[in-house]
Structure formats: C-alpha cells, structure tokens
Amino acid sequence: MAMFPPSLPHYFIEKYTKEGDVVFDPFSGRGTTVLEACLMNRKAVGNDKNILAYILTKTKCDVPSKGRIFSRIAQLEKKFKSTSINLNNENENIRMIFSDYTLKQLIYLKNNLKWRINTIDTFITAMVLGILHGNSMGYLSLSMPNTFSMSPNYIRNFIKKHELHRPNRDVFELLRRKLNRCYQQPEIKGKVYNQNATNMSYIKNESVHLVLTSPPYTRVIRYGQFNWIRLWFLGKTGKEIDEDLFFSQSLPKYCDFMSKVLNEIKRVLKLNGKAVLIIGDVKDRTSENIVNLADIVWKKCAEPLGFKLVEPIIEDIISDDSKVSRIWGDKKGRATQVERVLVLKKG
Numbered sequence: 001m002a003m004f005p006p007s008l009p010h011y012f013i014e015k016y017t018k019e020g021d022v023v024f025d026p027f028s029g030r031g032t033t034v035l036e037a038c039l040m041n042r043k044a045v046g047n048d049k050n051i052l053a054y055i056l057t058k059t060k061c062d063v064p065s066k067g068r069i070f071s072r073i074a075q076l077e078k079k080f081k082s083t084s085i086n087l088n089n090e091n092e093n094i095r096m097i098f099s100d101y102t103l104k105q106l107i108y109l110k111n112n113l114k115w116r117i118n119t120i121d122t123f124i125t126a127m128v129l130g131i132l133h134g135n136s137m138g139y140l141s142l143s144m145p146n147t148f149s150m151s152p153n154y155i156r157n158f159i160k161k162h163e164l165h166r167p168n169r170d171v172f173e174l175l176r177r178k179l180n181r182c183y184q185q186p187e188i189k190g191k192v193y194n195q196n197a198t199n200m201s202y203i204k205n206e207s208v209h210l211v212l213t214s215p216p217y218t219r220v221i222r223y224g225q226f227n228w229i230r231l232w233f234l235g236k237t238g239k240e241i242d243e244d245l246f247f248s249q250s251l252p253k254y255c256d257f258m259s260k261v262l263n264e265i266k267r268v269l270k271l272n273g274k275a276v277l278i279i280g281d282v283k284d285r286t287s288e289n290i291v292n293l294a295d296i297v298w299k300k301c302a303e304p305l306g307f308k309l310v311e312p313i314i315e316d317i318i319s320d321d322s323k324v325s326r327i328w329g330d331k332k333g334r335a336t337q338v339e340r341v342l343v344l345k346k347g
C-alpha cells in the first residue's frame, strides 16, 4: 500500500550516489528502495515500525541460499507430521478462511518460525505471508484479494453469497513451488531495523549518502487493519500495529512528527548527502480541499531545520498519462492523485 515503483528509487539512486554509497529508507514499506539499492551495489539500510513491512524489506535484502531454505522447509514439515495441533481455540475469523488441513500447518509454522532471530525463518515467513491469501491455486485461502485483507464481516458475507469452500492446500508444497518460481539472490546484503522513524540511533552521524523514502501521510491508511490476516500469522492484531505507527489527520501533529524525523535525517546525512521525500497531496477531512503536504513539510519542517531545496519541488500527476511528466519513466496509471518529490540537502 502507498508504494512507489522501483523505477523511482532507481532514478534518484543513480542521480545522487555511486557504488558503495549508503542509501537509507526510514519508512521502507515493502522494501522497494532497499532492494533497488542492493541491486545497484549500494549499501542499503531500511527501517519500518510495522513488523510486516520489516519482514518484507529484510527478506528482499538478506536472502539465504536456496538449498538452506529447502532444507529448513523439509525439517519443519517432518516435525509438523509428528505434532498434533488443536484448532478448537482458533479464532473463527481465521477458521473461515483456511481449511482445517491448511490451518494446522499454518499454526505449526506460526508457532515455530523464529523470524525475529533467524534469517532463513524470516525468509520462509515472508513466503508464507506472500501466499497466505489470494485468488489462485498458488494461495492458501479461499478466493480473496492478495494485496490487502478484506474485513472479517465482508469475507463472511462474501463466502455466503458465493458459496465458497475452503480449499485443502499444502503449505509446505506451495512454499517449495514458490521458491522454485521466484528465488533470486541480490549479491549485496542490506540492513533492516524495526524502529520508530523518529529515532534513528542505530545509524551513525553523517554516514548516509542518500535518504530516499515516502513517509506516511495524513491520509487514512490503516496499514495494520488492512493486513489483519498476515498480522495474525505474525502473532499480532491490526490494531496493535496501527497503534505503533504514525496515524493522525491533524496537520500540527504531522508536522511535529515530520520535524522529528527530519531532525534525525539531518543528523545521519553526510555533509553533501541528499534526502528525497515522496509525499502525496491529501484531502482535508472537513473542507474537502486538497492539501499540498509536501509544501507544508518543506516550509514548516525542513526549512526551519536548515535544509535547502536542491531543485524546485517535483510534481507527478499520477492518473492521466498525457499530463504526466514522469521523470522516472513509469507509465502505469492509478487513481488521480498528485505525488510531490522534495529533494533536500543540508544547509
């Protein structure tokens, strides 16, 4: 959600860094900047407070060998076969999505994958999250969208209306197929953290060549709630995750948050480093007016901290290809919205 195409980080990484330089994304989401930086032989650092985003980012830049992943899947499968799993206490909202056969395997994996401490397990966890729900034979759930989780009530009604049945899918088998289909290993490894972006103490002063990120907006995106099924697998509720992330429609609160983030960005940037922030326009909830959030971040947060604009704020109108000056060459249209790019340097 709220993600940018790989061509965007590619453009700015090429423009502002060289091989071996450090590229940092403090709101890394699904890990687009970090993966692109690794592929371009830069030292990539990512961070996201949402554990789901953390796992997706880590998996893209810390890829174990294929053989070790296959071995671990085989080991887990063997142990699963000698374990009995009781589904009686399992949440009804989850039980309506997966067959008992599939759910037993999922619960075993949920309880035994050590994604916090073991890179192979993090990778397998990300693969499970990728195939957890969707609408083809490669997914574990009954037919539903892959990109986000519909609400439990919506799913319940949808099942009734379309008389859907939960398919018996073998998690271990689908994991092996996914691995054979998708496995790639970037040569350079990145580092990823799971911290609030207002505190970047894990990064040394003046060590980053380029910060490239799209921070959360005041626009309402409940990253946790929209991913409640994947978060169930990680042992969290959508609500718990949303409480940890920045979420407010108040401009003063947003400015306060972004000032703290920019203060940290200023500290970690090298003297001639750049910070590229992609910030979309938002609609004011009461007046319905469009708010140019990028301009507000520039005037109320970045400029007072002594940042300078490297170039005038870049505007990218996303929906209508004929109007678009898409400097990074991605032509796909989406809902009408304006994204703006702030390119900052220290004073």
Ligand SMILES: C[S@@+](CC[C@H](N)C(=O)[O-])C[C@H]1O[C@@H](n2cnc3c(N)ncnc32)[C@H](O)[C@@H]1O
Binding pocket: 001, 002, 003, 004, 005, 026, 027, 028, 029, 030, 031, 032, 033, 047, 048, 049, 050, 053, 195, 196, 197, 198, 213, 214, 215, 216, 217, 223, 244, 245, 246, 247
């Ligand atoms: C606009 S999205 C980034 C999307 C990313 N550019 C991509 O292409 O996938 C913003 C991200 O900020 C994260 N986030 C929100 N509040 C945060 C906070 N206080 N600290 C760190 N990350 C946060 C969200 O989890 C979300 O992944």
